[in-house]
Every structure is written in structure tokens, then in C-alpha cells.
Amino acid sequence: MTQKLPRWGKFIYGTGAGGWSLIDRVMITWLYYYYITSPAEGVEALMPPLLFSGIMLGGRIVDAVADPVIARFSDNLDSRIGRRMPFLLLSGVLYVGVFIALFFPPVEDISVWNGVYLGVMLGFYFILFTAYVNPYLALLPELSRTNRDRVDLSTFKALFFLVGNAIGMVGIGAAMYRFGFHGAIVAMAVIGLVFLYLPALIRERRYAVAKPSTMSLVTAVRTTFKNRAFLIYLAGNNAFWFGFNIIVLNIALYVTVLLGLPEGETATFMAAAFGVAAVSFPLINILSKKRGLKAGMLFSLLLFAVFLPLIFFVGRPVLGLEPSMFTLVVMGLAGIPLAGLFIVPDAIVAAVSDLEVKLSGERREAMYFGTQGLLLKVNLGISTLVSGGLLQFFGEPLGIQLTGPVAGFFILVGLLIFLRYPEKEVVAFQKGQEIDEERIRV
Numbered sequence: 001m002t003q004k005l006p007r008w009g010k011f012i013y014g015t016g017a018g019g020w021s022l023i024d025r026v027m028i029t030w031l032y033y034y035y036i037t038s039p040a041e042g043v044e045a046l047m048p049p050l051l052f053s054g055i056m057l058g059g060r061i062v063d064a065v066a067d068p069v070i071a072r073f074s075d076n077l078d079s080r081i082g083r084r085m086p087f088l089l090l091s092g093v094l095y096v097g098v099f100i101a102l103f104f105p106p107v108e109d110i111s112v113w114n115g116v117y118l119g120v121m122l123g124f125y126f127i128l129f130t131a132y133v134n135p136y137l138a139l140l141p142e143l144s145r146t147n148r149d150r151v152d153l154s155t156f157k158a159l160f161f162l163v164g165n166a167i168g169m170v171g172i173g174a175a176m177y178r179f180g181f182h183g184a185i186v187a188m189a190v191i192g193l194v195f196l197y198l199p200a201l202i203r204e205r206r207y208a209v210a211k212p213s214t215m216s217l218v219t220a221v222r223t224t225f226k227n228r229a230f231l232i233y234l235a236g237n238n239a240f241w242f243g244f245n246i247i248v249l250n251i252a253l254y255v256t257v258l259l260g261l262p263e264g265e266t267a268t269f270m271a272a273a274f275g276v277a278a279v280s281f282p283l284i285n286i287l288s289k290k291r292g293l294k295a296g297m298l299f300s301l302l303l304f305a306v307f308l309p310l311i312f313f314v315g316r317p318v319l320g321l322e323p324s325m326f327t328l329v330v331m332g333l334a335g336i337p338l339a340g341l342f343i344v345p346d347a348i349v350a351a352v353s354d355l356e357v358k359l360s361g362e363r364r365e366a367m368y369f370g371t372q373g374l375l376l377k378v379n380l381g382i383s384t385l386v387s388g389g390l391l392q393f394f395g396e397p398l399g400i401q402l403t404g405p406v407a408g409f410f411i412l413v414g415l416l417i418f419l420r421y422p423e424k425e426v427v428a429f430q431k432g433q434e435i436d437e438e439r440i441r442v
Helices: 007-037 049-076 085-102 112-142 147-201 217-224 228-258 263-291 293-313 323-353 356-360 365-394 403-418 423-430
Strands: none
Touching: 007 049, 007 085, 007 112, 007 147, 049 112, 049 217, 049 365, 085 112, 085 147, 112 147, 112 323, 112 365, 147 263, 147 293, 147 323, 217 356, 217 365, 228 263, 228 293, 228 323, 228 365, 228 403, 263 293, 263 323, 293 323, 293 403, 323 365, 323 423, 365 403
16 A cells, blocks of 8 residues: 655655756756867867757757657566666666766867767767656656645646756856866766755655556557547647747847847846746646646646737837836746646646556556657757748748747647647546546547
């Protein structure tokens, strides 16, 4: 008989997200800069920008493919400490080690060996990232059995996700001043490592049902796509991320091109969005508990669909507001539904994965998160092309201004899709009520 996870356990679970978000933020922000300008080595560059971009694309492909593969191994693992914890314990230290190694290339100048080294290490980085994050996310539905508990776990995860990003964006600057570039990388790695291993204090088998699955990879993926509620969620969530990623890619251009401000000011506008998101966590938490996960998701999608098209007016005075102030207000308002993005989707995946018991008689939480990850990474690649296409065909500033309305359109599509999410069937199953299998199967 499993025990209910106490509040300290929910808090400790969230810290893992602080670890991988911190390390990944530093990698995304500084790896390109390091290899293109090599600030720590005093040379012009370690490789051409196009070569770096091509290697990074290859790493993202590895990342996408790794999701369902790692998920299958995690779901099928039979271990005395559970299905997920062995992956967290083994991958955490290796992940951090590879992260550090990325910033120590073999040659301190432009060399083909740096390209080979970066390609190999990025492959390992993304595999180990997935080996930690996928089982970590799969723990969420296993450690909780009600939407209230899942919303709490998602909230703590979201809180530490923001903490990790804040340390990765702001804290590293202070670390560089004190320890130098490479010293700061190691300092961030140590902090990240502590966050990654705090969830190991949770005894998985005490709080989670850890019966291993027996399905092959192909069968597991095929069965996952038979879950009607999951497919509706996937379609709506991917439409949402398609639009949202277009905004994320262009934030620096809003600041530098439309507002004419220095690059460093980008952090101010991102801080406005993240700060409001953090303050809005209790609102989304309460709404999702009282009105349901569907209401929380629809609320977030609706606000995004309303606020993001306002980006079209960035750079111009609106309603008597100076352009920078108007942009700050828009980014701040977007922080409210951003809180929903951080909390609600993972709780929904946890909820719809319960229906797998009705479909196959097994629990395969990791495969649901793995399938989501695979499609989401493809989605992000395509939305990046759309973002580039807007700038290519419409130029500056119109191509940048159009990103707001275009993103709002795709998020509106996601809202319309998500109106069909069958929350009644999902909740009925959670409450032990008998439901018709045909209503949950595609």
C-alpha cells in the first residue's frame, strides 16, 4: 500500500526542475557565445557560426529521438528502488559532467577537432538530459493520484524551474565576475547538481506504484496514440507551443529592433514576464483545483490569444504609454498565462496517462511524456522556420511585428482544439467510476 506524498516531498520533487533548468539555461545562453567568440581563451572563435548551428541541430534530433526510447526503458524497468529513481541517480552526475566538458574543447583555436568534440558531447548532453527529465516528469503522476496533488507538484516544479532560470541568467554574471568564465560554469554545475539530487530523498516505492510495463517500444507508442484525451491535449498544446515559441525567439528583436534598446535590456522585459508568472502561480493553482485542469488551460490560452497580438504595436506609443512602458506592460500581462503554461500541461499529461490502465492494463507514464517531448521538439523546429520566414519575407520591422498576431492565431487554434478535451471522462476514471472504453479510445 503506497503512502500519500507529504508536502515536504512535493517541495523536494520540485527542486529537480531547478537543476536541469539552470544547467540547460546556461548551456543555451553561453555555449554558442563561447564557441563563436571564445571569451575565456582570448581568440576570435573556436568554429564558424554555421557549423555550430548545424551541430546543434544534430543534437536536437538526438534529443527528440531519445525521448520515447528512454521512456520505454524507464516504464519497463524493474528495480528495487523503483522505475524512475535509478535514471535520476545515474544520469544526474553524468549530465553535469558532460555540461562542464562542453566548455573545455580540445583545441583553443578554430579546428575540425572542436567540431567533432562538440558533436559528440552535445549528443551525450541531450541523451543524458532526457535520461533525467523524462523519468523525473513520469514521477509526477506516480507520486500523486488526484488533480489537486498533481497541481501542487506541478506548481513546485514550475517554481523551481523559474529559480533555475533566474540563477542561470542572473547568478552566472556574478559568478563570472568572481571566478572567471570557466569558474562560473563549474559553479553553476555544482549548484545544479545539488538541485538534481534532492529528489532522491523521496523513496519512490513508498509513495509510487512502480509496476514495470512489458510493452515493446513500437507497441507502447502505438497504444499511447489510441488515448483520445491525450491526442486532443497534444494537438491543443502543440498549437499553443507553436505560437509561443515564435514569441520567445523574437524577444531580443522586440527590444533591439522595435524599441532600439541595447541587448542587455532584454533581461528587464523577460524579468517582467517571469516575475508576474511567479506571482500568478497561486492564481493558476487555485483555479485549476477548483474549476479543473481544462479551465486552467483554457484561461491561459485565452489570455495569450488576447495579449500576444498587442506585440504588433511594440515600438509605438499606445494609449499614452511610452513604447518601452507599453512593451513592459504587455510582457507583464503575458506572465499571467505563462504561469499556466508552467503548471497545467504536466498535470494534464499525468491525468490522461491514468486512462492507460483502461486501454492496456499497464501504467506507462514515461511514454506519455516521451511522446509529448518528441512531437514538441519537432514542433519547435517548424515554428522556428515560420519565425524566420516572417522576417525573410516581410523584413524589418513588419516581419517582427507580425510575430504577435501570428502567434496569437496559433494559440487561438489551440484554444479551439482544447475545448474538446474530455475532462469529464478523465475525472470519472480517477474517481473510480465506470466509463465506456470507446469514449476514451481513438
